[in-house]
Amino acid sequence: MSEIVRFGVSIPEGLLQKFDQYLRRKHYRNRSEAIRDLIREKLVEEEWRQSRSEVVGTITYVYDHHKRELTDRLLHLQHNHYAQIISTQHVHLDHDRCLEVIIVKGPASAVRELADRIKALKGILHCSLSMTTTGKDLL
Amino acid sequence: MSEIVRFGVSIPEGLLQKFDQYLRRKHYRNRSEAIRDLIREKLVEEEWRQSRSEVVGTITYVYDHHKRELTDRLLHLQHNHYAQIISTQHVHLDHDRCLEVIIVKGPASAVRELADRIKALKGILHCSLSMTTTGKDLL
C-alpha cells in the first residue's frame, strides 16, 4: 500500500454543503473517504471497458432446479471456464428455485462471455454480472 | 453563485497517480474540476430518484415519419404535457427517419411518464431520456 498524500479541492460553498448532506445520507465519516470512493468507482468502470484488463466479478443467477439438464449444463459450462472461476456459492431460495453466485477473475471479455452463456441457458430466470476489481490499482 | 472554499483530501499516492492518468484521458485541466464533476453527477443521480424533485432532461426519439397518425399522436401527447415542455428540435436523418429532441422541466415522475408514453407509440424506433438538472443546487 502506498503512502498517504493530500491534495486540495476548490469548490463553491453551496455545492460543498450539498455534498456534506450526501455524506450523511450515505453514512460516510469524512469527505476523503467519499472522494476516494467516487474516484475508485470511475476507475473500476474504465477497467471493465478494456476487454483485456484483468477484472474480478460475481455472476449471480436464479434458476428452477426442476428444469431437466440445466444443472448438467451449468456444471459443464463452469468446467469449460474453470480457469476464470474462483468459487461458487449455492442458496435454496424455496422449494423450486435456487440462487448461485460464481466469483470470477480474468480478462473482462472472458468474464462477460461466461455471463452471457449462463444467461442464455433455458431455465435461468435471471442472471446479473457485478463488476468489481482485484483492487491492485486502487491502493 | 456561492463563494469558493477549499478542503483537503487524503489519498494513497498510487490511487492519486491513477486518478491523474484518468484526468489526462478525460481532458480535465485540474483535479478540482474533476472532483466537482464526480460530486455533481452523484447529486443529479439522486435528484432523479426523488419522484417530486424538479429536474431538467431531454427526451430523444427516432421515428419513421411515414407511419400514419404518428405525427398527430406525438403532437397531441406533447400538448397534453405542454407545462413540462420547453422546446423541441427536429432533424431529418434521412429520407424516412426523423429525430426529435424535447427539452423538459418538471417533477421527475412526470418527465419519466412522458418519455414512457412516447416510447410506447407505434413507429417510434428508439427513445431515450437524458437526465440533467436545473443546476440550482450545484452552485
Next chain:
Amino acid sequence: MSEIVRFGVSIPEGLLQKFDQYLRRKHYRNRSEAIRDLIREKLVEEEWRQSRSEVVGTITYVYDHHKRELTDRLLHLQHNHYAQIISTQHVHLDHDRCLEVIIVKGPASAVRELADRIKALKGILHCSLSMTTTGKDLL
C-alpha cells in the same frame, strides 16, 4: 422498410400476465410493440459498444454563462467537431444558467470524445450523453 413477418413466443402463463401488467403501466397498445422495443433497445446498446459504429446521440449540458471564456471554449470545441454536429439548441434556464443540446452523428468513439471534452470544461455543471441510433438497422 422491410415486410412485416410474424413469429411465435412460448412463455409461462404467469410470466405473460406480469408482462401484460407491465404493458398497461407503460401505455403500450399491444405486445408486439413492446417486444419490438425490447429488441431495439438491446441492439442500440450493442451499436454503442462498437467504437466504429455510426451512431446518433444528444449531448445535453447545463452551464453558468457568466464563466469567463466558457462560451468561447464551447464554440471552439464545437467547430473542431463540426463534422459530427448536426445542430444545437439553447435554452435560458434562469438568470444564470443555460442548457444546450447538441445533436451528434458519427463513430461512437468520436461522439464520446466530444462529450468528455465538454464535460471537462470549467463552468459546465452537468453533461450527459444520450445514446440513440440512425435507425438504419432497426427497420
Next chain:
Amino acid sequence: MSEIVRFGVSIPEGLLQKFDQYLRRKHYRNRSEAIRDLIREKLVEEEWRQSRSEVVGTITYVYDHHKRELTDRLLHLQHNHYAQIISTQHVHLDHDRCLEVIIVKGPASAVRELADRIKALKGILHCSLSMTTTGKDLL
C-alpha cells in the same frame, strides 16, 4: 410453475434478422428464450424501483484486511442486518486483499441501505450491488 402458452409477434423482417444475429452472438438456442429474458430483465428492474418489494441481491466488496477495525465493523454491520443476510462467501484475492459476497433478501430499500453502509466503511476499495430476484413472479 404455470402452463406454457404462446403468443405471436409482428416484426419487420429486417429487425428480425438483426435479432437473430444477436441471438447467435449471445448463444441463445431460440427466440422464445431470448424474449423471455428481455421480459424478465425489465420486470426485475421494476421490482427494484419499488422500495418495499422483496428482492434478492448480492453485495460484493473488495477490501484491505490489514485495515484496523474494518473486519470488526463488517461483522458488526452484518449482525445488525442478519435478518436480510442469507450467507457470506470469502475469497483471499492476494496477500493484502479480500473479496466477500453477501447474499441478501429483503425489502429493496433495506438491501440498498446495507450496501451503502458497507461502501462507506474506510478500507473498502469497491462495493457493488447486484440486483436479482426471488423469481416468484417470473414463472
